[in-house]
Amino acid sequence: MRLSWIELTDFRCHPSLRVEPDPGVNVFVGDNGSGKTSLLEAIGYLASLSSFRRSPDASLVRLGAEGTVVRGEFASATGAALVEVEIPVTGRRRVLLNGKRAAGRAAIAETVALVAFLPDDLDLVKRGPAYRREYLDDLAAQVWPAAGAEQAEYERAVTQRNALLRRDGRMSDPTTLDVLDERVAALGGAVLSRRLATAALVAPSVEALYAELGEVPARVSFSYGAAGLEEVPAGAGADELAELLAPALAAARRGDLERRTTTVGPHRDDVDLVLDDRDARTRASQGEQRSVALGLRLAAYRVLADRRATAPVLLLDDVFSELDARRSARLVERLPEGQVFVTSARGEEVPLVGRHWRVATGTVEPG
């Protein structure tokens, strides 16, 4: 899997830009604010149809422009994918895959696989459960293209249930709640089964990679915790999990009516990351947390590479400035063969052999 070329028009600070990257390592070097990360963001957008900075679409448009266009072509052993995205400041985004209107991310995920390492990845370990749920959901959507739509439907069902509880509280119509519970359980079962399957795929990798990154003597363990479910049978399918969620929702009903929100379901779950016997979130050093975060991203990369028999495109946004020399070296040893994009303010800090590019606002030149 590699990006053959990418073209940006009015994206972030770049009026117009075209890059034909190397199939191996590409290092984008430039001053702060020169648009290095924006370039990576554009590549990521083509694969996931969202910004890895969590920016709303309209903010991707260069100030003063009416809209932005990002086009690029990915090539793999199985074929090529030309992805074209047009984002107007007002109005709807348009996505074309190989010249045809694409339904959304699922269609693109079938051919394109991509993993991004970001300076904010520490959030995966340090901050709330939402970050770890998103990590699993994001990976699930790349492994099983239907998973993204299931997640969106589930969220919608929970939002509807919450809206009813918020509006009517204890006076909520029981029959409407019953049928919403049935939808939340059915869709939640689907989401939960994908999460558990994804967790089963990444957990051994995370644990092995953390050890390889050299944080001896600590051992990390990665385990998924389902809110409101006592025990989840290994390898449970969507229907089986839906049957477990239904009584859990029923049991939580009285409390939910009081609190006016839905307290049971995959939207409340978390992943426990434990170092030996310490909670990685609260009782690990910053360096250890960074290694766990790297382990999570590398594990996602390996899972995708294994499932697809092709190396995903890898984005490393300003990662090396955060790592000490020892951790950098170990990360580099574990980087795979595929195409890699790296940003750095100082090129010499990047311990990778590859093609260097100089980035300034609106230009990218071999450097």
Add this chain to the structure above:
Amino acid sequence: MFEAPIQRLIDELSRLPGIGQKSAQRLAFHLLTVEEVDARRLAEAIVAMREQVRLCQRCFNVTDSAECSICRDLRRDSSLVCVVERAQDIVVVEKTGEFRGRYHVLGGAISPIEGIGPEQLRMRELVARTAAEGVKEVIVATNPTVEGDTTALYIARILKPLGVRVSRLASGLPVGGDLDYADEITLGRALSGRRDL
């Protein structure tokens, strides 16, 4: 931006679904160039539609008399009712020529986000009809969305205890299409709703 009478029309037009500022301007200036009788005919058509059209007292389809033409048609099977969200969905089902029962227009789907619960829809009327008209089967043809699915489940909950058979339109593959062009969600639903041969 434009002279007041033109701007007023542009503002009105741009409130219509699918019409933005630019289209509204184009339509307004077009109406300025056509013959006056043509513009007047359009205005009269809008007024006449609003004055003459009302809702069928039985099924809430749009009609120009007390009951719509489908409800007045005695050859149609009154024991079979197809429930739709909006009146325009009736036309879609009618075009198939496969359905010989009657309809019931709910006026939307259950969506607490938009403040729509069962009491905002014509649920009570549906229950009353099933008893009064001897309805044996209700086919729910709401949209295949979270809201449409929720509404279908709700109807099943309230009608099944009354001994009415409740069914839901199947979702599946488009006829004449290639399997490899179907999206995963549609294919997934078609799989879970598969039928024995």
